[in-house]
Amino acid sequence: MLSFDAARPLDLIALGRLCIDLNANEIHRPMEETTTFTKYVGGSPANICIAAARLGLKTGFIGRVSDDQHGRFIQGYLEKRAIDTSNVIVDRSGSVTGLAFTEIKSPTDCSILMYRDNVADLKLEPADIREAYIARAKAILISGTALAKSPSREAALKAVELARLNGVVVMFDIDYRAYTWNSTEEAGIYASLIAEKSDVIFGGRDEFMLMEHMLGRSDTTDEQIAERWLHKGTQLVVIKHGGDGSVVYTSSGERHTGRIYPAKVVKTFGAGDSYAGAFIYGLMNGQPIPVCQQWGAAAASIVVASHSCSDAMPSFEQIAAVVSEHEAERA
Numbered sequence: 001m002l003s004f005d006a007a008r009p010l011d012l013i014a015l016g017r018l019c020i021d022l023n024a025n026e027i028h029r030p031m032e033e034t035t036t037f038t039k040y041v042g043g044s045p046a047n048i049c050i051a052a053a054r055l056g057l058k059t060g061f062i063g064r065v066s067d068d069q070h071g072r073f074i075q076g077y078l079e080k081r082a083i084d085t086s087n088v089i090v091d092r093s094g095s096v097t098g099l100a101f102t103e104i105k106s107p108t109d110c111s112i113l114m115y116r117d118n119v120a121d122l123k124l125e126p127a128d129i130r131e132a133y134i135a136r137a138k139a140i141l142i143s144g145t146a147l148a149k150s151p152s153r154e155a156a157l158k159a160v161e162l163a164r165l166n167g168v169v170v171m172f173d174i175d176y177r178a179y180t181w182n183s184t185e186e187a188g189i190y191a192s193l194i195a196e197k198s199d200v201i202f203g204g205r206d207e208f209m210l211m212e213h214m215l216g217r218s219d220t221t222d223e224q225i226a227e228r229w230l231h232k233g234t235q236l237v238v239i240k241h242g243g244d245g246s247v248v249y250t251s252s253g254e255r256h257t258g259r260i261y262p263a264k265v266v267k268t269f270g271a272g273d274s275y276a277g278a279f280i281y282g283l284m285n286g287q288p289i290p291v292c293q294q295w296g297a298a299a300a301s302i303v304v305a306s307h308s309c310s311d312a313m314p315s316f317e318q319i320a321a322v323v324s325e326h327e328a329e330r331a
């Protein structure tokens with residue numbers, strides 16, 4: 001099973017994009033009619049790192065930010081939340097911060113319009129990845145979007161290799177964002193390269209299917225998806241099913257289904273990141289998988305009921321309150 005080295009000063013390092021979310025203020029409207037937005041720090045690995053930090057994990061980040069006001073806004077935000085930014089590098093190549101404009105047409109109809117040309121996060125270089133830093137962590141979380149382009153792709157691969165050499169638990173969030181890739185085949189191939197080296201894989205069913213489609217398979221069951229990676233040495237395969245919950249397969253042959261906690265949904269995005277942050281917190285606190293799933297589901301129910309992702313990441317008390325309210329009803 002997973003074991004985290006208690007002597008390491010950092011619990012979790014996240015690697016990948018630090019971006020900005022511009023979430024529509026006028027909800028229940030298409031983007032064409034939306035005129036004002038609220039700015040939040042975003043980027044899936046940033047959100048997961050912020051979630052973990054909010055829960056009290058000692059966190060750090062490896063990434064590049066733009067050399068402008070947006071880059072400084074992100075860096076300042078992380079610092080205020082006690083996330084170590086010693087390995088967040090200011091990219092001076094003239095790159096920009098990735099923007100995610102979110103459209104909230106209804107609680108079930110949301111979409112994200114990403115502006116990601118010449119983004120700083122994909123400028124991460126192999127030379128930015130320092131073994132001594134990675135070795136300080138119990139676990140590293142790699143966002144699959146970091147694999148979309150060179151040199152970030154090679155940097156992510158180097159980070160995984162160094163993590164494995166140093167006994168750092170490798171967590172991989174497939175985090176597929178179509179806009180950043182040339183093709184789904186390309187995404188599937190690079191995701192597979194990291195998946196087979198990961199101890200924990202997070203992904204939606206569609207994201208796992210990218211790694212099946214590239215092999216010409218279209219009807220793989222969750223069980224078969226999990227089997228493929230567990231056979232290669234992965235310890236936990238976490239398959240998220242949106243409003244239908246999650247299923248986790250373990251290397252010891254267990255299968256755990258996790259239910260959702262109903263929420264007054266404002267928007268659907270942010271569910272996966274909050275789920276992952278709280279799930280990882282549970283794992284690092286030695287909780288059994290069903291409890292990690294409950295904490296993940298509770299965190300997600302709080303975030304889908306909020307306007308933001310990063311700012312809404314809950315405290316442990318908030319998570320515990322949701323779990324106890326709903327579990328008491330179910331008992």
Ligand SMILES: Nc1ncnc2c1ncn2[C@@H]1O[C@H](COP(=O)(O)OP(=O)(O)O)[C@@H](O)[C@H]1O
Pocket residue numbers: 204240241242243244245246259260261262263265268269270271272273275296297298300301304
């Ligand atoms: N509408 C919802 N209401 C309450 N919880 C939800 C809802 N949608 C998702 N969740 C929770 O968030 C988890 C991850 O959601 P999912 O949508 O699969 O991830 P992602 O955002 O990565 O696509 C789910 O397993 C579930 O616990």
Ligand SMILES: O=C(O)C[C@@H](O)[C@H](O)C(=O)COP(=O)(O)O
Pocket residue numbers: 017019020021041042043044045047100112268269270271272273274309
């Ligand atoms: O990941 C991005 O670049 C955008 C995110 O900040 C955004 O809030 C989002 O899409 C959250 O993703 P999810 O948790 O996978 O739904």
